[in-house]
Amino acid sequence: MKTIKFILVVLLIQLIISCSNDDQGVRGTNVLTTFDFTAVDPNQIPDVIFANDQNGNLIAELSLGGVPDVYQLTSDELYLAGNFTLSLFNESSSGTEKSLSTFYQVPVGQTLQIPESNYQYDGELKLNFDLSGTTNHQVNVYGLRRQFIDQSDDGAGQFSYTFAYNEEASANRLFIKLRYTEIGGMTRYAHLWVNDYTSSNEYFYTIPDFAETLLNRPTLNDEADDYSGFDLYGVLNGFNCNLYDPVTRDFYTVTEGFDNYLIRYYGGYTDDYTHQKRIVTNTFPENITTIRPNWDMNYSFVNNALAIEVNGQFSLLTLRTSYENTPNDINWDLYAPPVSGTYNLPELPSSLSADYQNHFNSGNPFDQDYAPMSHFTAYPNYNNLIINYLSNRTEHDGDERLIKYF
Numbered sequence: 505m506k507t508i509k510f511i512l513v514v515l516l517i518q519l520i521i522s523c524s525n526d527d528q529g530v531r532g533t534n535v536l537t538t539f540d541f542t543a544v545d546p547n548q549i550p551d552v553i554f555a556n557d558q559n560g561n562l563i564a565e566l567s568l569g570g571v572p573d574v575y576q577l578t579s580d581e582l583y584l585a586g587n588f589t590l591s592l593f594n595e596s597s598s599g600t601e602k603s604l605s606t607f608y609q610v611p612v613g614q615t616l617q618i619p620e621s622n623y624q625y626d627g628e629l630k631l632n633f634d635l636s637g638t639t640n641h642q643v644n645v646y647g648l649r650r651q652f653i654d655q656s657d658d659g660a661g662q663f664s665y666t667f668a669y670n671e672e673a674s675a676n677r678l679f680i681k682l683r684y685t686e687i688g689g690m691t692r693y694a695h696l697w698v699n700d701y702t703s704s705n706e707y708f709y710t711i712p713d714f715a716e717t718l719l720n721r722p723t724l725n726d727e728a729d730d731y732s733g734f735d736l737y738g739v740l741n742g743f744n745c746n747l748y749d750p751v752t753r754d755f756y757t758v759t760e761g762f763d764n765y766l767i768r769y770y771g772g773y774t775d776d777y778t779h780q781k782r783i784v785t786n787t788f789p790e791n792i793t794t795i796r797p798n799w800d801m802n803y804s805f806v807n808n809a810l811a812i813e814v815n816g817q818f819s820l821l822t823l824r825t826s827y828e829n830t831p832n833d834i835n836w837d838l839y840a841p842p843v844s845g846t847y848n849l850p851e852l853p854s855s856l857s858a859d860y861q862n863h864f865n866s867g868n869p870f871d872q873d874y875a876p877m878s879h880f881t882a883y884p885n886y887n888n889l890i891i892n893y894l895s896n897r898t899e900h901d902g903d904e905r906l907i908k909y910f
Contacts, residue, residue, distance in 0.1 A: 532582040536564055537590065538615040539575045545622040546570040550592040552853060553577055558585060560808070560848030572622060587611050589850050601833040602859055608840040608847055625651045625668035630706040631680075635661040638711075640691070641684040647675030647740040671702055675740035681756060682714055693717040693754070697761050720757040725793040728771030728779065734792060738762035739784075759788045769794050778906035797903050799877045805864040810838070810847045818842045818879035818903070825863070826872040834859050835872075842877065875907045 536555050555564040563579040590610040594603050635641050650667040657663035678698040685691050694714035769781040781794050799816030821842045826835040880902040
């Protein structure tokens with residue numbers, strides 16, 4: 505669980521390397537960056553954070569110990585450059601998986617405010633449903649930052665769910681979707697918007713309280729010649745509330761109530777090209793159209809540096825590599841600007857050297873070796889990604905091409 509939660513923090517940080525001050529001139533500082541982990545679940549806090557200069561030399565190291573607090577990553581000597589290389593290391597609680605994430609060209613002097621994840625669930629809400637005379641009922645509640653407490657079901661259509669929830673982190677209205685089967689065998693779909701749900705801690709609903717929901721799968725127009733598909737979500741206050749039914753694979757046509765709709769497209773080609781796309785729209789998408797990006801990337805390892813060659817214009821280049829069961833799973837992800845060039849591998853703290861020192865020149869093929877190339881419509885430049893994405897929970901338009909080297 506610790507590794508999964510840590511990945512979420514890494515995903516946030518990889519999308520936030522922004523606001524470079526290179527044009528303003530740098531007078532030098534010892535404080536490279538500040539991390540605010542005060543509202544973060546301890547399992548999401550990296551074990552070690554360290555920094556390297558542009559030549560790969562280790563200039564700062566910090567062990568966090570899983571304690572929520574504000575941390576400053578500082579160098580012993582005055583640092584004059586405008587950016588540095590930032591790395592975060594985490595080891596799973598079981599000790600069987602180690603993950604290292606390295607970010608090139610991080611602007612000096614940023615404060616990374618990690619969004620709250622260590623929630624206090626001080627509200628309580630009980631939802632009662634009377635669907636007597638129906639079978640196979642399924643209820644899903646969205647927009648509530650919650651913990652499950654209890655449920656009851658009499659087997660005859662009357663049931664309830666009780667949640668503890670955090671009001672500040674929840675949406676200002678709830679979306680409840682319902683599926684049930686009538687006595688005659690007809691399956692029905694319905695939905696309900698709940699406003700001002702914090703005014704009471706218990707609610708009762710019957711079928712007439714719901715509006716019938718039509719089913720409509722948007723038309724997909726793409727170029728994939730192997731496989732393709734998409735998931736559809738509704739967005740409430742920046743929270744993704746899944747409209748995609750994982751059981752029936754039916755799409756709910758709900759045209760009111762959501763701030764936005766999010767489509768996550770995926771497509772594969774017979775030439776091993778993999779394309780993913782995120783589309784944000786203000787209206788329910790009747791049609792979804794995607795075009796294959798013309799991007800490419802290759803890399804090699806020479807003299808303790810990565811030589812990267814790219815074609816095409818996009819926002820972020822990622823290289824993911826791993827060895828599995830050796831005896832641990834060893835993962836190393838690198839994030840860089842999407843331009844051809846040479847990137848020095850960072851000098852590692854002594855505590856990590858044994859696992860990662862020969863990661864790229866061990867002579868053994870990686871078990872996983874692939875490169876996602878990403879472009880975000882709202883943030884086309886690499887230097888505009890990190891800070892802007894750190895506190896923004898809503899996904900943005902963007903394409904991703906995935907190259908597998910194994």
